Amino acid sequence: VTERAAETIRTTCPYCGVGCGVLARPDGAGGLEIRGDRAHPANAGRLCSKGSALGETVGLEDRLLAPQIGGQEASWDAALDLVASKFRAAMTEHGPDAVAFYVSGQLLTEDYYVANKLMKGFIGSGNIDTNSRLCMASSVAGHRRAFGTDTVPGLYEDFDQAEVIVLVGSNLAWCHPVLYQRIAAARSANPALRVVVVDPRRTATCDLADLHLAIAPGADAALFNGLLAEIAAQGAVNRDYVSAHVSGFDAALEAARASDIALTGLPAADLAAFTRLWIGAEKVVTVYSQGVNQSSSGTDKVNAILNCHLATGRIGRPGMGPFSVTGQPNAMGGREVGGLATMLACHLDIENPDHRAAVQGFWASPAIAPGPGLKAVDMFRAVEAGQIKALWIICTNPAVSMPEADRVRAAIAGCDFVVVSDLTAQTDTARLADVVLPATGWGEKDGTVTNSERRISRQRAALPAPGQARADWQIMCDVAARMGWGDQFSYKSPAEIFREYAALSGLAGLLGRDFDISDFATISEEDYDTLAPFVWPQSGAKRGGRFFAEGHFYTPDRKARMLATPPRMPQSVLSAATPFRLNTGRVRDHWHTMTRTAKSPRLGAHMGEPYLEIHPADAARLGLGPATLAEVSNAQGRAILRVLESPRIAPGSVFAPMHWTGETAAAGRIDALVPAIVDPVSGQPESKGAAVQIAPF
Numbered sequence: 001v002t003e004r005a006a007e008t009i010r011t012t013c014p015y016c017g018v019g020c021g022v023l024a025r026p027d028g029a030g031g032l033e034i035r036g037d038r039a040h041p042a043n044a045g046r047l048c049s050k051g052s053a054l055g056e057t058v059g060l061e062d063r064l065l066a067p068q069i070g071g072q073e074a075s076w077d078a079a080l081d082l083v084a085s086k087f088r089a090a091m092t093e094h095g096p097d098a099v100a101f102y103v104s105g106q107l108l109t110e111d112y113y114v115a116n117k118l119m120k121g122f123i124g125s126g127n128i129d130t131n132s133r134l135c136m137a138s139s140v141a142g143h144r145r146a147f148g149t150d151t152v153p154g155l156y157e158d159f160d161q162a163e164v165i166v167l168v169g170s171n172l173a174w175c176h177p178v179l180y181q182r183i184a185a186a187r188s189a190n191p192a193l194r195v196v197v198v199d200p201r202r203t204a205t206c207d208l209a210d211l212h213l214a215i216a217p218g219a220d221a222a223l224f225n226g227l228l229a230e231i232a233a234q235g236a237v238n239r240d241y242v243s244a245h246v247s248g249f250d251a252a253l254e255a256a257r258a259s260d261i262a263l264t265g266l267p268a269a270d271l272a273a274f275t276r277l278w279i280g281a282e283k284v285v286t287v288y289s290q291g292v293n294q295s296s297s298g299t300d301k302v303n304a305i306l307n308c309h310l311a312t313g314r315i316g317r318p319g320m321g322p323f324s325v326t327g328q329p330n331a332m333g334g335r336e337v338g339g340l341a342t343m344l345a346c347h348l349d350i351e352n353p354d355h356r357a358a359v360q361g362f363w364a365s366p367a368i369a370p371g372p373g374l375k376a377v378d379m380f381r382a383v384e385a386g387q388i389k390a391l392w393i394i395c396t397n398p399a400v401s402m403p404e405a406d407r408v409r410a411a412i413a414g415c416d417f418v419v420v421s422d423l424t425a426q427t428d429t430a431r432l433a434d435v436v437l438p439a440t441g442w443g444e445k446d447g448t449v450t451n452s453e454r455r456i457s458r459q460r461a462a463l464p465a466p467g468q469a470r471a472d473w474q475i476m477c478d479v480a481a482r483m484g485w486g487d488q489f490s491y492k493s494p495a496e497i498f499r500e501y502a503a504l505s506g507l508a509g510l511l512g513r514d515f516d517i518s519d520f521a522t523i524s525e526e527d528y529d530t531l532a533p534f535v536w537p538q539s540g541a542k543r544g545g546r547f548f549a550e551g552h553f554y555t556p557d558r559k560a561r562m563l564a565t566p567p568r569m570p571q572s573v574l575s576a577a578t579p580f581r582l583n584t585g586r587v588r589d590h591w592h593t594m595t596r597t598a599k600s601p602r603l604g605a606h607m608g609e610p611y612l613e614i615h616p617a618d619a620a621r622l623g624l625g626p627a628t629l630a631e632v633s634n635a636q637g638r639a640i641l642r643v644l645e646s647p648r649i650a651p652g653s654v655f656a657p658m659h660w661t662g663e664t665a666a667a668g669r670i671d672a673l674v675p676a677i678v679d680p681v682s683g684q685p686e687s688k689g690a691a692v693q694i695a696p697f
């Protein structure tokens with residue numbers, strides 16, 4: 001196999017943030033034969049059930065093959081003219097903040113770059129946000145508060161070298177299966193490796209755990225505050241590292257000491273075992289995911305974890321450090337390229353006038369966003385209020401996945417002008433659009449993605465674009481040209497976009513930012529085509545390595561910040577009317593709103609319908625039998641779900657998957673019940689804390 005051999009294409013899985021390498025071979029009948037890529041460092045040939053079924057998901061049965069206006073097939077020219085004229089008219093009449101883009105962690109970096117440049121540099125608004133806001137915005141905010149930049153310090157190989165791995169709010173076995181397999185392999189090689197899982201549910205990941213802490217929902221900051229206090233009490237603070245490289249230690253410790261460990265609901269023996277393991281081994285990796293991020297106190301939870309690593313200097317060296325694993329294949333790429341309303345490209349700060357001026361100068365653009373734009377929840381509130389007159393939704397399905405999904409669906413339906421670019425016109429969101437544009441999808445498009453360890457890999461096309469489908473970056477350039485900016489959006493290939501992006505990262509490096517891939521600013525088409533996976537930064541002394549062991553952070557005084565993180569519990573109040581705490585999340589074999597995985601019968605066989613995981617004692621008390629139907633409701637919405645009794649969930653809590661879609665409550669669209677309560681720093685919704693009522697249906 002070569003990078004682009006005649007028949008077998010080396011590419012990357014489009015699902016989770018592990019970023020596994022995939023070998024895709026066209027089967028001659030429009031499908032693909034799929035194998036894991038042994039040469040890819042992220043997975044060394046392993047694939048999970050979703051990745052290995054990719055070949056079953058590329059059929060064209062439901063594909064959108066031509067643009068549609070008002071549900072009728074239209075020419076590209078007519079559709080693009082209409083989109084450009086509507087966006088231009090909204091800007092002219094109401095100003096640049098009257099338009100918005102809502103994009104996706106499924107986009108390739110080159111798509112993201114063009115979207116961000118068009119909105120922030122040419123339209124002149126910060127109103128571009130992404131479904132990654134629902135996924136890891138709290139990690140971004142926590143990193144920026146502690147490090148000055150959104151930097152993941154470590155690498156996957158730290159998992160192989162650790163003595164203790166702590167998984168917090170992360171069902172790795174289902175949501176990042178190849179990383180879970182990597183930890184299992186590490187323990188086979190080193191039986192002394194200890195694994196701790198912190199999760200209210202006894203998930204499949206606990207099968208690997210030496211210690212499962214069934215923590216009270218939302219109490220993670222209380223746990224890590226307790227750990228910090230214990231680190232200090234046991235004399236385990238790394239005084240040299242803290243005095244040289246950290247500020248805020250005293251305030252963080254004072255708040256940690258004042259924190260109530262009883263909020264965790266954990267027995268003293270479990271807490272003692274946890275602190276003994278964490279403090280007793282220097283090589284500790286603390287992995288965290290949506291159970292930490294999807295919270296009204298998500299940013300503080302992240303900082304509570306970072307505090308413990310900073311206090312002990314356990315960061316940036318082999319086998320240790322905090323590690324945020326991202327949900328989507330290119331959530332990291334979106335963070336790097338400025339796909340969030342709160343960032344500029346290349347980790348430059350949108351609040352910083354010098355950074356804004358530098359980016360505007362680089363783009364030679366007529367405008368630059370004057371500051372942060374609307375975060376996802378606020379964006380759809382502005383749509384609801386009629387303040388957003390033209391909305392472009394790209395590669396995502398907010399009518400299903402946003403909190404208060406019924407309300408979001410109504411807001412989109414009421415918006416003056418909505419464009420959706422997607423693979424199909426059959427999503428809940430696309431059905432509401434005035435214009436639907438056919439985009440190429442995985443297997444048909446070319447570009448790059450960044451996985452959770454900062455590794456940039458190529459996604460490559462193995463199949464032709466179906467019908468009239470175009471790449472997302474191409475569609476956005478076509479619209480930009482019709483808005484009068486053709487010269488600045490005249491890219492002929494994703495490589496050309498990547499070169500510009502790499503050059504901009506060099507400017508960011510000169511401004512003291514961490515993200516630098518400027519060595520690729522002159523990469524040829526051929527070298528881009530054959531680009532092997534690499535970890536950034538790819539310039540300077542840190543090339544391909546870890547961050548922060550030497551203690552240089554990206555704050556004005558180059559010190560990391562420890563923060564006081566008094567615990568705040570989920571904000572939805574349990575009451576007699578709504579006595580259950582609803583946790584939402586993924587199942588092993590489906591992805592997001594199932595536009596791809598629902599095509600595979602074997603993936604559908606794992607969990608065939610939406611369900612409610614509930615403790616047997618609660619089920620009995622409510623008169624719910626196994627596999628009967630339950631009605632789950634609150635002020636936001638209702639869903640009808642199949643009962644799955646399980647002692648793995650604590651009494652008083654229930655779990656429902658996020659994937660199922662449809663118009664009626666029976667479709668099980670669970671985000672209709674999630675209130676749009678957000679973290680005040682990151683804007684990330686609390687997707688795991690709704691208060692709900694449950695009754696037999």
Ligand code: SF4
Nearest residue numbers: 013015016020048051
């Ligand atoms: Fe794809 Fe993630 Fe599975 Fe790897 S672990 S094959 S990236 S879904």
